[in-house]
Amino acid sequence: xxxxxxxxxxxxxxxxxxxxxxxxxxxxxxxxxxxxxxxxxxxxxxxxxxxxxxxxxxxxxxxxxxxxxxxxxxxxxxxxxxxxxxxxxxxxxxxxxxxxxxxxxxxxxxxxxxxxxxxxxxxxxxxxxxxxxxxxxxxxxxxxxxxxxxxxxxxxxxxxxxxxxxxxxxxxxxxxxxxxxxxxxxxxxxxxxxxxxxxxxxxxxxxxxxxxxxxxxxxxxxxxxxxxxxxxxxxxxxxxxxxxxxxxxxxxxxxxxxxxxxxxxxxxxxxxxxxxxxxxxxxxxxxxxxxxxxxxxxxxxxxxxxxxxxxxxxxxxxxxxxxxxxxxxxxxxxxxxxxxxxxxxxxxxxxxxxxxxxxxxxxxxxxxxxxxxxxxxxxxxxxxxxxxxxxxxxxxxxxxxxxxxxxxxxxxxxxxxxxxxxxxxxxxxxxxxxxx
Amino acid sequence: xxxxxxxxxxxxxxxxxxxxxxxxxxxxxxxxxxxxxxxxxxxxxxxxxxxxxxxxxxxxxxxxxxxxxxxxxxxxxxxxxxxxxxxxxxxxxxxxxxxxxxxxxxxxxxxxxxxxxxxxxxxxxxxxxxxxxxxxxxxxxxxxxxxxxxxxxxxxxxxxxxxxxxxxxxxxxxxxxxxxxxxxxxxxxxxxxxxxxxxxxxxxxxxxxxxxxxxxxxxxxxxxxxxxxxxxxxxxxxxxxxxxxxxxxxxxxxxxxxxxxxxxxxxxxxxxxxxxxxxxxxxxxxxxxxxxxxxxxxxxxxxxxxxxxxxxxxxxxxxxxxxxxxxxxxxxxxxxxxxxxxxxxxxxxxxxxxxxxxxxxxxxxxxxxxxxxxxxxxxxxxxxxxxxxxxxxxxxxxxxxxxxxxxxxxxxxxxxxxxxxxxxxxxxxxxxxxxxxxxxxxxxxxxxxxxxxxxxxxxxxxxxxxxxxxxxxxxxxxxxx
Numbered sequence: 001x002x003x004x005x006x007x008x009x010x011x012x013x014x015x016x017x018x019x020x021x022x023x024x025x026x027x028x029x030x031x032x033x034x035x036x037x038x039x040x041x042x043x044x045x046x047x048x049x050x051x052x053x054x055x056x057x058x059x060x061x062x063x064x065x066x067x068x069x070x071x072x073x074x075x076x077x078x079x080x081x082x083x084x085x086x087x088x089x090x091x092x093x094x095x096x097x098x099x100x101x102x103x104x105x106x107x108x109x110x111x112x113x114x115x116x117x118x119x120x121x122x123x124x125x126x127x128x129x130x131x132x133x134x135x136x137x138x139x140x141x142x143x144x145x146x147x148x149x150x151x152x153x154x155x156x157x158x159x160x161x162x163x164x165x166x167x168x169x170x171x172x173x174x175x176x177x178x179x180x181x182x183x184x185x186x187x188x189x190x191x192x193x194x195x196x197x198x199x200x201x202x203x204x205x206x207x208x209x210x211x212x213x214x215x216x217x218x219x220x221x222x223x224x225x226x227x228x229x230x231x232x233x234x235x236x237x238x239x240x241x242x243x244x245x246x247x248x249x250x251x252x253x254x255x256x257x258x259x260x261x262x263x264x265x266x267x268x269x270x271x272x273x274x275x276x277x278x279x280x281x282x283x284x285x286x287x288x289x290x291x292x293x294x295x296x297x298x299x300x301x302x303x304x305x306x307x308x309x310x311x312x313x314x315x316x317x318x319x320x321x322x323x324x325x326x327x328x329x330x331x332x333x334x335x336x337x338x339x340x341x342x343x344x345x346x347x348x349x350x351x352x353x354x355x356x357x358x359x360x361x362x363x364x365x366x367x368x369x370x371x372x373x374x375x376x377x378x379x380x381x382x383x384x385x386x387x388x389x390x391x392x393x394x395x396x397x398x399x400x401x402x403x404x405x406x407x408x409x410x411x412x413x414x415x416x417x418x419x420x421x422x423x424x425x426x427x428x429x430x431x432x433x434x435x436x
Numbered sequence: 437x438x439x440x441x442x443x444x445x446x447x448x449x450x451x452x453x454x455x456x457x458x459x460x461x462x463x464x465x466x467x468x469x470x471x472x473x474x475x476x477x478x479x480x481x482x483x484x485x486x487x488x489x490x491x492x493x494x495x496x497x498x499x500x501x502x503x504x505x506x507x508x509x510x511x512x513x514x515x516x517x518x519x520x521x522x523x524x525x526x527x528x529x530x531x532x533x534x535x536x537x538x539x540x541x542x543x544x545x546x547x548x549x550x551x552x553x554x555x556x557x558x559x560x561x562x563x564x565x566x567x568x569x570x571x572x573x574x575x576x577x578x579x580x581x582x583x584x585x586x587x588x589x590x591x592x593x594x595x596x597x598x599x600x601x602x603x604x605x606x607x608x609x610x611x612x613x614x615x616x617x618x619x620x621x622x623x624x625x626x627x628x629x630x631x632x633x634x635x636x637x638x639x640x641x642x643x644x645x646x647x648x649x650x651x652x653x654x655x656x657x658x659x660x661x662x663x664x665x666x667x668x669x670x671x672x673x674x675x676x677x678x679x680x681x682x683x684x685x686x687x688x689x690x691x692x693x694x695x696x697x698x699x700x701x702x703x704x705x706x707x708x709x710x711x712x713x714x715x716x717x718x719x720x721x722x723x724x725x726x727x728x729x730x731x732x733x734x735x736x737x738x739x740x741x742x743x744x745x746x747x748x749x750x751x752x753x754x755x756x757x758x759x760x761x762x763x764x765x766x767x768x769x770x771x772x773x774x775x776x777x778x779x780x781x782x783x784x785x786x787x788x789x790x791x792x793x794x795x796x797x798x799x800x801x802x803x804x805x806x807x808x809x810x811x812x813x814x815x816x817x818x819x820x821x822x823x824x825x826x827x828x829x830x831x832x833x834x835x836x837x838x839x840x841x842x843x844x845x846x847x848x849x850x851x852x853x854x855x856x857x858x859x860x861x862x863x864x865x866x867x868x869x870x871x872x873x874x875x876x877x878x879x880x881x882x883x884x885x886x887x888x889x890x891x892x893x894x895x896x897x898x899x900x901x902x903x904x905x906x907x908x909x910x911x912x913x914x915x916x917x
Contacts, residue, residue, distance in 0.1 A: 064497070065469040342533040349475035361476070374478040374531050398472050399537060 002301030003308040004294060006040075008275045009194040009252045010168040011127040013100040015040035016309050017265070017293050020256050020277035021104035021129060021172075024287070026078060028088035032095065037287035038294055041100030042092070043196075043277060046077035046131045047085045047116065048106040048143075059205045059215035061231060070232065071280045072203045072225030074216055076137045077106050082116070086123040093124035102170065106131040106143050113157065114164040121166045128167060130158065130192075132183075133174035133199025135226045145199065148174035151186035158190030170254060173197040173239075175232075180239045184249040195243060196254035196277060198236045200226025229280040233258030237271055244272020244317045260289065262296025269297075269309060270316035328420060328432075329412040332389040332405045334359075334382045340402040341379070347393035347403060348380040358386040359393060384408075437773055439681055439701040439803050442726030448697035451724035455617045455750075456520075456546055464550045468497040470534055471542045479544060482531035484864040485512035486885055489528055493547055504551035506562040513563065513588035513867075514581055514627055516556060517610045518860045519548035520619040523713075525746050527860070556626050563592060565634040570594035572877050575657040577644055580608020581859045582663035582850025584631055585866025586873075591634040593874050598637045598657075600648065606631075606638055608665060610859060612690040615717040617724065621693045645820050654845070659873045662817075662832065662841070663866060665851040666810035672709065676767025681774035685710075685718040685807035692721060703803025706730040707777055709764060711741035715807035716748065719756040722805070730756050731801075735763045735782050735789050763791060767804060776800045810856060821846060831855045837882055838872030839865060847872055 004015040018041035019025045019034050026045040034042055053076055061070035078085055086103075093101050103120035105128055107113055120128050132154055134144030147154050154171070161169055171187035173180055175198040184195050202224050207214050214222040236257020243249045255273030259265055260281035268276055281289055297309075306312040336347070351359040361378035382393070394403040415423070423429045443451070459467065471493040479489040488507050495504035508515035524530070524545040532541035555562055572595050576583040579601035587597045605611055607624035614624075632638060642648055644664075653660055669684040671677065685708065691700050706722040708715045711734035722730040732751070734741060737760050741748065752758075759779065766778040781795035812830030825833040825842040832841055832848045839847045849865030851857065868886050875882045 065466055342536040343478060344472050344474040344533045345476055346472065346474065374481050377478055377481060378476075 002298050002306055002311075004040075004298055004301075006274055006309050008100075008168075008254065009127070009170070011041070011100050011102065011275075012098070013040035013275065014098060015294055016269070016273075016275045016297075017041070017290050018043055018100065018102070018254070018275055018277045019282060019287075020279035021046050021131065022279040022283075023073075023075065024279060024282045026080070028091050031088070031092045031101065034282075034287045034290075035092075035096045035099050038290045039099075039287065041102060041126075041275070043102040043104050043129050044078075044085060044089060044125075046104040046106045046134070047082050047120075048077045048138075049108075049112070050081060051076040051079055051137075053079050054216075054218045056216040056218065059225065060229075061205045068280065068284050069230055070203075070205060070227055071229035071283070072200070072205050072216075072227045074136045074218075074223045074225045077104075077131065077134065082119070086119050089120075089125055090123040093126075100126045102127040102129050104129040104131050104172070106134065106138060108141075108143060110160045113160045117161055117164040117169075125167060127170060127193075128161070128165060129170040129172050129196060130161060131172055131199075132157075133172050133176075133197075135174060135176050135200055135202045136224055145174040145176050148172075148183055148199070149177050151182045154183055155186040155190045158187055158192050162191040168193040170194040170196050172199055172256075173243075174199045175201050175235060175239055175257075179242075181242050181246045181249065184243045184246065184251070188249055188251055192251065194252040194254060195249070196256055196275075197243065198232070198239050198257045200228045201232060201235065203227030228257065230258045230260055233264060233267075237267060240268060240273055241271040241317055241320055244314055245320070260284075262293045262300065265293055265297055266300055266312075267316075269313050272314045272317050274310060274313045324417040327414045327416060329410055329415045331408040331410045333384045333387040333408055334389070334391075334393045334403050335384075335406045336380060336382060337402050337404070338379070340399050342399055342402075343374070343377055343379065344398060345378075345380055346396045346398065350392050350396045355390055355392045356386070356388045358383050358388065437771075437802060439703045441699050441701050442704070443698055445696065445698040448700075448725060451726075452616045452692075452697055452721070454620075456549075458553055459546055459550045464496055464547060467543050467547055468493050470538075471497070472533060472537075474533055478531035478533060479528040479542075482527045483512075484527075484858070484860045485518075485867065486864075487511040487515065487528075487548075489544055489548075492551060493542065493544070496547055496551055501551050501554040502560055502562060505555040505560070508548055508552055509555075509562055512860065512863055513585055513631065514610065514624075514859065514863045515548055516552035516627055517581075517607075517614075517619055517624050518863065519545050519552055520623065521610070521614050521858075522860050523744050523746075523858060526744060527858075556623075556630075561630065561633055563588065563630070563634060565591045566594045568594065569596050569635075572596070572658045573598070573656065574659045574661065574873060575600065575653045576661045576663060577653075578608065578663035578665060578850070579603070579606035579628070579638060579640075580663055580665050580850060581610055581862035582665075582853075582866040582869075583608070583661065584628065585863035586661045586663065586847075586849060586870045587636045587866075588631045588634055589867045589870035590873065591631070591636050593870070595874075596635070596637075598639060600639050600642045600644060602641065602643045604640050606640070609686070612693050613686050613714075614693075615689070615721055616692050616697070617720075645816075650820050658877055659845045659847060661866070661869050661873065662821075662846060662848045662852060663850045663862070664813060664816065666856055667813045667816070668811055669806040670809045670811055672764065672806065672808065674764060674766055676769055676774070679767055679769050679772070679774050679804075681802060682767055682804045682806065685714050685805040686810070688718055688805050689714075689721065692725075697725070700725055702727055703774075703801065704728045705801045706803045706805060707764070707799075707801040708732050708805045708807055710734065710807035710809065711736075711743055711758075712807060712809070713743050713747050715805075716743045716751045716756075718805045718807050720751050720754045722803070723754045723756055727803075730754075731759055731799075732756060733759045733762050733764060733777070733779065735761065736784075737761055763789070764804075765791070765796065768798065774802055774804055777804065810851075812855075813852065817852070829855055835872070837868075838875060839869035840872055840876070845876070 021043040025042045031042045057075040058073045060068045063069045103125040105116045132148030138144035139146040171192045253273045254275040255268030256277040348359045362381045364379045397403040473490045477490045492504045492507040528544045529541040535541040576599040579599045606628035610624035611621045702725040706727045708719045719730045761782045764777045768776040781792040814830045847869040849869045850862035
């Protein structure tokens with residue numbers, strides 16, 4: 001059995017699954033339920049000076065019958081008093097000493113930061129997460145993403161925190177920035193122990209076409225909400241990997257953004273995360289989803305021979321490189337398995353209208369009756385000599401393993417764009433002819 | 437004993453409730469989202485009227501129900517009734533690729549009903565006829581599906597169209613001859629009203645050759661469409677056939693559509709002769725109206741019956757019983773009313789169904805419904821149009837592209853042309869005939885399907901004048917070198 005426990009920058013957790021700072025981590029009651037369900041840690045709903053919330057607060061992007069593909073919120077940090085929050089953190093820690101409870105903080109002045117950092121340690125929190133990412137409300141008051149979007153400001157504030165910190169400090173990064181790596185480097189320079197990302201993305205999920213006001217609706221107005229949920233996972237993975245691959249950052253990463261099951265979690269770990277934070281999926285289905293996460297990750301690590309989460313963390317980071325190092329001489333083409341093809345012709349029209357016109361609809365005769373049960377219906381056929389290997393047809397195909405991308409041996413050595421430029425400059429080859 | 441109604445109003449209504457009620461909005465969305473939006477989808481090819489099914493389903497998923505109904509009704513003006521009566525299992529849904537993928541096709545019929553109900557409920561007209569008519573007049577004989585299909589299409593092309601029918605209302609078998617639990621007559625009557633709003637005139641209670649002469653029609657109209665369908669049930673040719681309780685199954689179904697359900701007389705023991713889809717409709721509705729026993733009597737075996745498999749299943753679930761390889765030889769009477777049938781077993785000898793000697797028995801029945809096929813109206817047609825050519829099976833000979841007959845200016849469609857097929861075939865043929873009539877009167881040529889692929893692949897060059905460079909053979913050859 002793989003060891004799921006982690007030591008994240010000094011924060012010990014029985015497994016890498018933490019409740020992210022948000023509505024599910026608002027109270028000791030929820031924290032207790034989360035631990036009972038099997039979560040390894042809880043990042044408390046951000047504690048700061050008292051705020052007032054609005055009704056309503058959330059909205060969602062639904063797609064093709066699937067609810068909450070994307071989700072946004074305009075809820076602010078905790079609307080409970082710091083006293084209540086710190087007291088409840090202590091109660092949780094007392095009851096769950098081996099689980100991780102991390103205090104998420106957001107205040108403004110140096111003095112307030114010092115005070116809140118100390119109070120966090122005093123109540124027994126295992127670590128502190130600095131909320132530099134909240135993109136709504138708080139940023140208008142110079143906090144949240146207003147800090148995270150300016151690496152110099154972030155560096156200064158992390159510096160204040162580190163002056164007082166006795167427990168590990170995680171800096172939570174906003175994705176609403178041109179290059180998140182600069183913010184991560186600022187955290188590193190200021191002495192932070194770890195980073196977590198991504199916070200939510202500025203968003204409007206949809207417009208009500210009757211009222212012409214989006215949700216979440218607040219008496220005639222809405223506001224730009226923070227976007228999260230399954231739809232943001234690719235953005236989060238990109239940013240996690242970018243930070244993991246950057247030699248200057250070199251900090252433990254807590255991955256956040258659209259994680260809903262063990263596979264998502266494994267992808268985040270592979271790209272450099274050590275702990276994982278989940279909010280939206282819990283808001284959708286409750287704490288119970290962690291059972292599959294623990295089981296699935298454990299089985300996966302066993303099946304691949306990894307001894308622990310740390311052993312696996314970052315295993316895929318190096319599988320990404322700059323485009324200029326990709327092999328221009330690699331060729332793959334689409335192959336259709338006519339035993340599986342159901343004859344929807346989505347591959348044909350995707351290639352024809354949306355890509356590179358390399359699939360023809362042809363008489364089904366050479367393939368027997370062909371796909372589907374309508375005799376005479378034309379079947380899609382890939383012209384392999386023209387296929388650019390773009391993957392589109394295999395992506396749109398609704399049948400698993402029906403269209404596979406097959407590697408073709410071109411007999412040519414690897415040549416990257418960099419190599420190509422060098423060979424051209426040295427007169428070793430003629431320019432590759434332009435595509436017709 | 438004469439037969440009587442058997443059920444109270446409430447029970448009758450419950451038994452005859454719609455087999456497949458309308459989808460709730462969320463049900464429709466879930467079902468619509470199962471559609472893969474195939475390109476040049478097989479379901480379109482399987483639909484005789486060529487409805488662009490993926491497009492109308494996509495529009496349901498996108499909350500564009502008026503647009504969805506427009507897609508349906510432009511291809512098939514009787515899309516609302518076809519949604520209920522089409523044998524979708526063997527047409528669109530039988531071709532659905534999701535059937536291959538999941539073992540259960542997208543419920544195209546029910547989605548089609550959902551979209552068309554939306555516009556009919558709200559009196560939204562998605563079809564329009566030009567305000568300025570083209571000055572040409574067409575007479576349509578028969579207000580059944582073929583006639584309506586032809587009339588609606590011509591009206592939209594600017595023709596002045598008059599439909600003649602001897603019944604009191606339009607719709608033909610859609611109004612009078614569909615199992616009640618599949619479709620209410622109101623649906624069909626609403627469709628007729630929609631076609632009226634396209635400017636089509638309807639003259640009911642008119643029998644051609646009696647109330648109006650063919651000569652008058654030929655003089656006053658630029659073209660005539662013949663859509664008179666089939667006649668009454670075939671004769672059995674056995675003693676007792678003319679007893680009052682030996683009834684044409686379609687007449688029995690018509691009672692159901694013209695009387696309150698609890699006033700429809702039905703036997704306690706009903707024999708249905710034949711095993712086609714009309715026989716199924718008759719046997720199931722007999723059961724649902726209170727018959728204790730309803731038995732299909734069929735001279736051939738289970739594997740030979742013309743009824744669709746799903747109809748057979750329905751009848752079995754309704755508690756109908758089946759006598760296969762059985763033939764009636766005599767209807768027995770008591771006091772002038774049907775009392776029993778003398779039945780005999782059959783076997784196939786020398787390729788023909790023959791009575792097994794000595795196998796006769798008597799079984800009590802008080803209502804005998806004939807569903808042994810409808811007569812061709814051969815006599816009617818030859819009386820009205822003496823030079824009209826019929827084929828050996830009594831069907832009106834016609835050009836399959838234009839639906840022209842051997843009589844000048846006379847076009848045909850529906851059961852009298854195809855010998856008796858589905859509603860959707862009749863609509864398609866009516867529409868095809870409209871295209872033929874328009875071609876004749878505008879001196880154009882017609883070819884190809886009546887609803888060619890709207891977005892689909894066309895053969896060869898699309899005519900845009902642009903060739904994709906990848907496909908220019910010279911370039912391909914150059915690249916190969």
